[in-house]
Amino acid sequence: MKVQGKAWKVGDNVDTDVIIPARFLNVSDKDEMGRNCFADLRPDFVRKVHPGDILVAGENFGCGSSREHAPWALKRAGIGAVVAKSFARLFYRNAFNIGLPIVESHEASEQIEEGDRVSLDFAIGEIVNQSSGKRFTARAVPAFMRAVIEAGGLVEYVKKNPGAGFKEQRHTVD
């Protein structure tokens, strides 16, 4: 899976109330969630973001609530992938489950500025800042989880692999 677009930058500890404020949580329409992404932090974001753009964040991105509305809002707003120094646990899990590619790289987060053109090859974890020419390698993702992203999310993965992942009781991280 390859993603390419403009970089949007946010800082550390960007929480789920910032990604999608609670007043927009009474919907299940995911496009509606997308329309309210970063509604208070950057009201111009949803108008200006292009499909495939990449969000670049600091530490603990997505902290706060378990609401899946947060990664859905990003995905449906058009964000193709999130690169962060680190992710909060619930957001991390949810992003994989809905098929939003996310990768961790301290250096990439530090050395990409807003507006840079960036590409990500998720299968090999390679991030390229095309504006500066710098390349970065993201932290490795377990094969099982890569497969979930490649399938388009957990539901698609389970449908394509009935019983898969639920046959074995234990996998070790490779």
Added chain:
Amino acid sequence: MPMTITEKILAGHAGLDSVRPGDLIQVDVDLALANDITAPLAIEVFRDLGTEVVFDREKIAMVQDHFVPNKDIQSAQQVKMMREFCREQKISHFFELGETGIEHVILPERGLVLPGDVVIGADSHTCTYGALGAFSTGVGSTDLGVILATGRIWLKVPESIKLIYDGKLPRWVGGKDLILHALGVLGVAGAVYFSLEFTGEGVGQLSMTHRLTMANMAVEAGAKNGIFAADEVTRKYMSDRSDRAGSFIQSDPGAEYAREIRVPLDSMELQVAVPHSPDNVRPVSEIGPVKLDQVFLGSCTNGRLDDLREAAGLLKGRKVAGETRFIVIPGSPAIYREALKEGIIETFLEAGAVIGPPCCGPCLGGHMGILAAGETALSTSNRNFVSRMGHPDSKVYLAGPAVAAASAIAGEIISPAEIA
């Protein structure tokens, strides 16, 4: 191989003799939970998978609490979807308005969680049940939808951080102060993916209410779960709530912890988290004069009977400050009724408080007390990020019920010691 409580519960539910941190295991779920915000997406996933019947209709709880009584048309549609799904699937633990309350208040109250259980909920504060010696953690709606279909979930076994409480709890200091203090030490990312284990001889004097408050906010440090070993306090709490016994599990001597933090209780002060992060914690004595437009007593963190009693004890015979709104929301109908019987509700009303129906209310900026631009609130809830309770230009301080009640009377943040 010595294991922590968390490792033992997970191993047992994965059919394994032992597990190590880092293992990816598949775990059987004793109770799966969703609320009115997260259930609709989870139900869509369940349908999308093509499964026709839920894995076990006795092991699912669907609780309407975030935007009820129905806040608006969309919220009403969400609850309707939950209701119809529960009817179709004959799910026992669906609570209609009048029985429903905050999910993490009513489930322990009704004896639906036992020590040693695995509880997975589509709500970040599902970690609350660790207070009962269960392994419980929050997940998103897709994970929950897959659990509804299969009864199982993939989890990575976490490493554990041990908090060791020694000494005697000073007056007014409660679970909220202890967990805020821990957040101040750990930070909002200090325990990401860890299990937080609350231990020490000091724990024996913590009531179940205190423990529920503490486990509730483990997620604010990024933790996967928070947990107390089940003990005599747990046994007493469970005794008239459930016929089932549960498993009283202890960590093995020699179990490994990534970090150990000793917390002396004797010198513990009342704590406040200042805007805009739950880890931005100071002793109340270090908070300068902060005028309050609103005080909120309630939420899954501090909406229980003991919390209301403590606040009422301070408010009896006193009035809420003229320019401060005081909103009280009992966490469940049972708590509301008991508070009525004990005269607690009368005390609040006499003082000038507003009482809300059991629900999450303003905690997450839902309804029942949203803040305007420039307003400042003190809340007994669990998060105070920007725009959490309303306008992005509003501020929220977090504290326990005693500080909340005292501050409602003063109209600014004070310690209860200043008035009682």
